[in-house]
Amino acid sequence: MNSYNFPKTTNKSKNIFQYQLLLVNQSCFFVSDESDLTTEYLDMEIDWIPGMEGLLLKELPEFMRYSKPEDPSFKYLLETAQAADNVSHIIIHTFEELEAKLVKGIKSIFPNIYTVGPLQLHLNQITKMETKNFDLDCYSLWKEEPECVQWLQSKEPNSVVYVNFGSITVMSLQELLEFGWGLVNSNLYFLWIIRTDLVDGEPAVLPQELYEAMSEKGFIGSWCSQEEVLNHPAVGGFLTHGGWGSIIESLSAGVPMICWPFSGDQLINCRQMCKEWEVGMEIERPECEEG
Template sequence: MANDKPHAVCFPLPTQGHINAMLHFANALHFMDFHITFVNTEFNHRRSLRKADPACLAGLPNFRFATIPDGISFPDDDIDRSQDFIALYLSIKRHCVAPLRDLIATLNDPCSGGPRVSCVISDAFTTFTLAVTTELSVPNIFFCSVSPVGYLGSFYIKELIQRNIIPLRSEEDLTNSFLDTVIDWIPGMPNIRLKDLPSFIRTTNPLDIMLNDCWEETHASRDASAIIFNTFHDLDTPVIEALSSVLTPPVYDIGPVSLLSQYIPDHNSLRVNLWKEDSNCIEWLNEQKQGSVFYVNFGSLTVLTSNQFIEFAWGLANSRCKFLWVTRPDLIEGETALLPAEIATEIKERSFVTNWCPQREVLSHPAVGGFLTHCGWNSAMESISAGVPMICWPFISDQQPNCRYLCSEWGIGMEIGEEVKREEVERLIKELMEGQKGKEMKRKALEWKVKAVKAASLGGDSWIKLERVIKEVMLK
């Protein structure tokens, strides 16, 4: 009977990367015989309906989508505009408690046609959901879409303040050697540099909203029923052990969730895309030689200056490699991401440039040999899962610590300096695609892929831990 199933309400932070990761996890729960209600904001749901095959959002038996308002008003003709991340984050904290409470009450109504809600899966940075689940006496499991190392770094922000390390003394600390200061006392993160901690520490303002909120959110997680990190045991053991020692709820490493979803028999094609995917890029990749294509995608939030865009473009052009480049319409600050005619002519015969693509399929394609990335955790996990080495240019949040670990701990990344220079871009692409260091990185990337696949395959460590958290927390 459908009404006898456990019912999980899944609420991601409403940005593309967090939505993707939560949807993969929801797929895994659905496979484990859960009834799923996946909650989008009204804005994102309308935008996704315009961009996707409607079947992708139609749901499945015992898997349905629901919406709540995010508290921000946009005219209908502005629906394709990306929302400001900080404004959105603050708005959902202020405005989503009552709509979420009302939604769960509706779902629990016997007339709803589904089972009563048995647990809520919240993004780890939507801790306001605790007010609702505490009132309803249902478990609230936090699903963390950022990296374990990024989360751990945020947990120690207050101690960094108490030790007078942050806020920065002046803007000069951004360009002198101060950010190279080694922080040697955070457990699980030996000899991390200040520049490798989440980007929100780079402020001179002690009242900075994101600086304080990151710390508050990680500490509020102590009231969660459990915390799940999108990783696998072999990759993040020291950091997961450190998190387990400081967080009150049980911690589970279950991932990579994109692989979990992939290994589900007859897995579904449910997607929530805020940009329309261009599947023609797969046909183009099919025509290329194995390992010959360099893939470039800065994710859903990174914003480049016009000069940075041009420097990346000339670096790609001068590398002489074939490449697939995703250039969102809002990739460049204040203008549309269009290549100058002289660059477009230079790269015409050896490139595919598009607004958005099915990234997991692209990274898994045998033609792809390298990836220039912003180091978002979804992108890092998908690249590791595909065995593809990376060139790293972190932008915001946990991307700085992710870059550090990809390059220094796991040996599968090379970092581009913050000041983008076409010569450096060209040199690093050639080194990754053709050089000796690139060959070593590819070897290590394939080793990590084997471990990721082992963890995420049915019966692997991540599925075992998913069964544990279901039994020990979700159904308790």
């Protein structure tokens, strides 16, 4: 395992760095080689993070399993932790009824923690409020297509699977095809959001055979009003990448989830969703073969 020279800490900032040092000392960072990421190693229990008892190493973000001291993600983590010790109050997008144990654990380190979620429910209570540069009625990163909601209008309650892997997650073309045929074979109605950049390094183009099969029960859009879709009576399930915004919106709408975590916080979000809140299930990344 490599070593890392942590900056000196003040009395005010020592708490968070104690946890950073603990991660390193417990060998959770910087295995010597990626081949060391054995099943036994990844299934190691991390039982010393407040509010996250029973957490497994494989449920932490990937850069906390195999990384280098100069890795940008690791450096950002340290810098963010240090910055957090220099502020008087911290606001987080969650709500205590959902994560009471975890919020209590964070408060043991940072007493002045305030939960402000779910934000979209607060926004829904604002009938008309605009700032100079921001319209609170539209906070999507992509242009929404009203046809997505229009298509749902003709469907029976709880009959549609909504599929959206977020605004930045990418997948291989083979993974895209696996999901496409899986949705077709489910024989369920589905609304699938396929961004133009969803496939890594190439256009998200479906074979004609698959496109025709999907057209019988599916609707494909490039983006939609996710909150409106999740709250539509026709939607009975959500296949998601497990981004925090998507999970909070789905919980607020009362829609169960199937989670396909890709990277970063999605892994631990999925863990919380499946193990702690029991509102969904995780699927393993599909094993895809070329051709």
